[in-house]
Amino acid sequence: MGGIDLSRIFTLSLFATTFRMATPVLFATLGGIFSSQAGIFNVGLEALLNIGAFFAVVGSVNTGSPVGGLLYAVVACVIACLFFSVVHLELKANAIIVGLAMNIFASGMTNYLLVTMLDSTGFYQSDLIIGFKTVEIPFIKDIPVLGDLLSGHFPLVYIAFFSVWLVYLILYKTPFGFHLRSVGENQDAAESVGINPKKMRYLSMILCGVFCGFGGSFLSLSYLTLFSEGMTAGRGWLALAAINFGEAKPVRSLIACLVFGFADALALRLQQFGLPSQVVLMLPYVSTLVVLLGSAIADERKRKALNAKHRSAETALT
Amino acid sequence: MAEAISVNNITKTFPGVLANDRVSMEIEKGEIRAIVGENGAGKTTLMKILYGLYRPDSGDIRVKGEIVKLSSARDAISKGIGMVHQHFMLVPSFTLAQNIVLGVEPHKRVFIDEKALIEKVQRISDQYNLDVNVNKLTLNASVGEQQRAEILKALYRGADILILDEPTAVLTDIETKELFSMLRGLAKQGKTILFISHKLREVLEISDNTTVMRQGKVVGTVRTCETDDCELAEMMVGRETIGGRIRETPENREKDVVLNIENLSVLNSRDLLAVKNINLELHSGEILGIAGVDGNGQEEFVEALMGLRPALTGKISIDGQEVQEFSTRGIRESGVAYIPSDRYRSGVAVDAAIWENLITSEYYNKPYTNGMSLMMREINNLSDSLVKKFQVSTPGINVKAGNLSGGNIQRVIAGRELGLDKAKIVIASQPTRGIDISGTEAIRQMLVDYADRGAGVLLLSADLDEIIALSDRIIVFYNGKIYNAGFWYEGIRQVVGQLMTGGEGGCNAEDNAQTC
Numbered sequence: 001m002g003g004i005d006l007s008r009i010f011t012l013s014l015f016a017t018t019f020r021m022a023t024p025v026l027f028a029t030l031g032g033i034f035s036s037q038a039g040i041f042n043v044g045l046e047a048l049l050n051i052g053a054f055f056a057v058v059g060s061v062n063t064g065s066p067v068g069g070l071l072y073a074v075v076a077c078v079i080a081c082l083f084f085s086v087v088h089l090e091l092k093a094n095a096i097i098v099g100l101a102m103n104i105f106a107s108g109m110t111n112y113l114l115v116t117m118l119d120s121t122g123f124y125q126s127d128l129i130i131g132f133k134t135v136e137i138p139f140i141k142d143i144p145v146l147g148d149l150l151s152g153h154f155p156l157v158y159i160a161f162f163s164v165w166l167v168y169l170i171l172y173k174t175p176f177g178f179h180l181r182s183v184g185e186n187q188d189a190a191e192s193v194g195i196n197p198k199k200m201r202y203l204s205m206i207l208c209g210v211f212c213g214f215g216g217s218f219l220s221l222s223y224l225t226l227f228s229e230g231m232t233a234g235r236g237w238l239a240l241a242a243i244n245f246g247e248a249k250p251v252r253s254l255i256a257c258l259v260f261g262f263a264d265a266l267a268l269r270l271q272q273f274g275l276p277s278q279v280v281l282m283l284p285y286v287s288t289l290v291v292l293l294g295s296a297i298a299d300e301r302k303r304k305a306l307n308a309k310h311r312s313a314e315t316a317l318t
Numbered sequence: 319m320a321e322a323i324s325v326n327n328i329t330k331t332f333p334g335v336l337a338n339d340r341v342s343m344e345i346e347k348g349e350i351r352a353i354v355g356e357n358g359a360g361k362t363t364l365m366k367i368l369y370g371l372y373r374p375d376s377g378d379i380r381v382k383g384e385i386v387k388l389s390s391a392r393d394a395i396s397k398g399i400g401m402v403h404q405h406f407m408l409v410p411s412f413t414l415a416q417n418i419v420l421g422v423e424p425h426k427r428v429f430i431d432e433k434a435l436i437e438k439v440q441r442i443s444d445q446y447n448l449d450v451n452v453n454k455l456t457l458n459a460s461v462g463e464q465q466r467a468e469i470l471k472a473l474y475r476g477a478d479i480l481i482l483d484e485p486t487a488v489l490t491d492i493e494t495k496e497l498f499s500m501l502r503g504l505a506k507q508g509k510t511i512l513f514i515s516h517k518l519r520e521v522l523e524i525s526d527n528t529t530v531m532r533q534g535k536v537v538g539t540v541r542t543c544e545t546d547d548c549e550l551a552e553m554m555v556g557r558e559t560i561g562g563r564i565r566e567t568p569e570n571r572e573k574d575v576v577l578n579i580e581n582l583s584v585l586n587s588r589d590l591l592a593v594k595n596i597n598l599e600l601h602s603g604e605i606l607g608i609a610g611v612d613g614n615g616q617e618e619f620v621e622a623l624m625g626l627r628p629a630l631t632g633k634i635s636i637d638g639q640e641v642q643e644f645s646t647r648g649i650r651e652s653g654v655a656y657i658p659s660d661r662y663r664s665g666v667a668v669d670a671a672i673w674e675n676l677i678t679s680e681y682y683n684k685p686y687t688n689g690m691s692l693m694m695r696e697i698n699n700l701s702d703s704l705v706k707k708f709q710v711s712t713p714g715i716n717v718k719a720g721n722l723s724g725g726n727i728q729r730v731i732a733g734r735e736l737g738l739d740k741a742k743i744v745i746a747s748q749p750t751r752g753i754d755i756s757g758t759e760a761i762r763q764m765l766v767d768y769a770d771r772g773a774g775v776l777l778l779s780a781d782l783d784e785i786i787a788l789s790d791r792i793i794v795f796y797n798g799k800i801y802n803a804g805f806w807y808e809g810i811r812q813v814v815g816q817l818m819t820g821g822e823g824g825c826n827a828e829d830n831a832q833t834c
Contacts, residue, residue, distance in 0.1 A: 173429050173430055174425075174430060175425050175430055176428075178412075178420060178423060179420075181409070181411070182409045182412070182420055185409045186407070186408065186410070189406075189407035189417075192403075192407040193420050193422075193471075193475075194391070194392045194395075195420075195421055
């Protein structure tokens with residue numbers, strides 16, 4: 001251990017990798033924020049990333065363009081979300097059960113389609129998959145530190161971080177966002193002023209599908225250009241943790257995504273230093289636990305403060 | 319003066335209940351009209367019809383002289399009718415201004431125009447003299463401020479007829495005074511106000527005219543300055559007893575105290591004092607009627623007796639044994655039978671079979687268990703006999719309780735609570751609410767039989783006729799305190815009615831706040 005030079009671990013490229021690793025989780029998080037603000041706890045994010053990643057590959061092969069792949073992924077995810085919405089909103093099935101079922105269904109379905117559509121098992125890699133190219137930002141790329149950090153990423157990385165601001169605007173600065181949040185917080189209040197809760201929930205799920213489509217295509221058309229079984233590796237679940245930590249607010253949830261991304265990046269880096277990979281690969285998941293524990297402790301403190309307030313009200317009465 | 323809104327011969331029935339029976343009234347522009355009546359008198363049904371939430375079976379509604387069909391809240395809003403619900407329809411994490419404009423936000427292209435939003439809300443708040451801090455988060459606002467926001471929400475949407483459903487129920491005295499002066503200001507500016515209440519003192523203070531409803535009908539409308547709380551109380555509770563008295567008070571009244579309550583105080587769910595330091599004795603062989611308009615502390619009182627809600631202070635003794643620290647099971651085993659007011663929520667498990675419901679208080683005792691498993695033969699025998707004895711109309715004991723009618727569910731509860739003849743105290747809360755005549759008679763007879771066999775019976779009912787018909791002694795809950803109406807006599811009804819609506823001292827004709 002003494003032989004490891006910390007300055008060789010914490011390099012600029014470690015932070016650049018952090019952005020890359022955070023991107024798919026961030027997309028799924030932003031999608032989940034919409035449904036969660038509208039009052040649907042969507043545990044199917046993992047399934048959506050999986051579906052998105054698969055159809056991005058199919059789309060890329062079919063159209064010969066990564067944008068075509070992205071489009072396929074978005075459409076597939078929106079369809080999956082509409083299916084979720086119909087089962088939950090029309091047939092009144094419990095959202096958590098529907099989400100869990102969707103997770104199981106998605107991994108089975110992509111494995112099956114991998115065989116029937118792409119004629120492979122477990123894994124598909126080919127020159128026919130056209131991925132996105134990295135983008136060099138003029139001027140910024142020549143600035144010493146900033147250039148290494150910010151330039152040379154895949155386009156979807158920029159879109160993801162830009163979307164945090166976009167989602168914030170939609171939710172907090174537009175009538176649409178107001179209506180969506182009112183439905184999630186007090187459905188009766190929304191209904192009493194003529195807002196249709198069901199419609200808002202459908203729309204929130206469609207937006208969730210769009211963002212998950214972006215997240216899925218990042219997984220299979222950017223750093224890696226392939227689809228493999230289980231390539232989402234729990235990122236949908238990490239997104240749920242990020243939403244939970246961030247109370248479904250875009251900027252706070254971004255912080256959690258960055259923590260996860262950093263842990264991922266650190267794990268990749270430490271592997272190069274010969275630490276046992278079993279230990280190193282635990283990092284992202286340990287960091288999730290730490291983040292959730294942190295937010296749970298914060299919640300508990302809030303609850304206790306509230307209770308203390310109530311108790312003092314009681315004693316004031318007696 | 320011009321007519322603002324009128325209803326003509328409105329009738330509305332729900333399964334088994336005639337909620338509104340040929341209701342007619344006319345309200346003028348700029349008038350403050352109070353609508354009073356006991357719970358279940360049909361006030362809320364009428365208001366919901368006016369706000370488009372219920373469709374009347376027959377009759378019509380006219381707004382500013384024009385017949386309208388109101389099939390949704392949106393229709394009502396477009397006709398200028400606004401409603402301030404008892405439970406506020408506000409989104410907690412929004413500011414008050416955002417709540418006021420929700421659904422009709424001023425916007426520039428796709429974005430909310432926050433400057434215009436604040437300005438518009440501020441302007442309307444100034445115009446009607448309804449003071450709210452527009453940028454305050456709703457969850458940090460006081461109840462009074464939230465209510466003002468609700469009123470502004472209606473005014474912002476162009477309402478000129480405002481319906482307020484028990485607006486003072488959630489307010490402190492000072493907030494009530496503020497509300498009244500705001501309402502007077504609104505009426506002066508030409509707004510019409512319908513004020514639903516069962517607090518007569520407030521009605522006398524605020525309204526121009528008062529309409530009294532009873533059992534779905536309009537009893538009458540009076541000019542508020544020409545009436546007093548005695549007259550209104552009499553109109554509300556009626557004069558004659560319907561159904562007559564079915565209880566013969568036993569000769570020998572001096573019996574043992576089975577339940578003794580000393581200095582009992584109880585908090586409600588909002589941590590406010592609901593029961594205020596009361597003392598009460600219940601004797602064996604006695605039916606003690608507890609009257610009172612809903613929400614005066616009687617529910618919390620019963621829940622405290624049953625160990626469902628902690629007692630803040632005070633002692634509860636059953637046969638001399640203090641039980642206030644006991645669990646609900648401990649209290650039940652001390653000999654208390656309980657028929658709760660909400661039979662679907664706390665009376666039975668609706669998804670469980672009849673036999674399961676019948677055995678819920680005995681399943682852990684011999685002979686219904688051997689310690690390991692249920693003894694189904696014993697349980698089935700017991701269930702069959704209880705179903706027979708209490709005349710539950712059902713194809714069998716395996717039917718889900720939720721599939722029975724209200725009356726039959728109540729018979730199942732009575733079977734469980736009274737069937738084993740163990741109870742020394744019976745607490746029956748609204749035992750016959752919504753039940754058909756034969757079921758009502760059967761349950762009343764059971765309570766009388768129990769008292770005759772020496773149990774003490776506490777009877778809570780919103781139906782004053784029932785209390786008068788059954789009780790040996792009557793107390794009234796008003797504002798968390800109890801007032802003693804005394805032992806039953808011909809004509810006790812008037813006293814009870816006055817205590818229910820005014821508490822201490824009853825009504826007082828000299829008390830009228832307005833003069834003509």
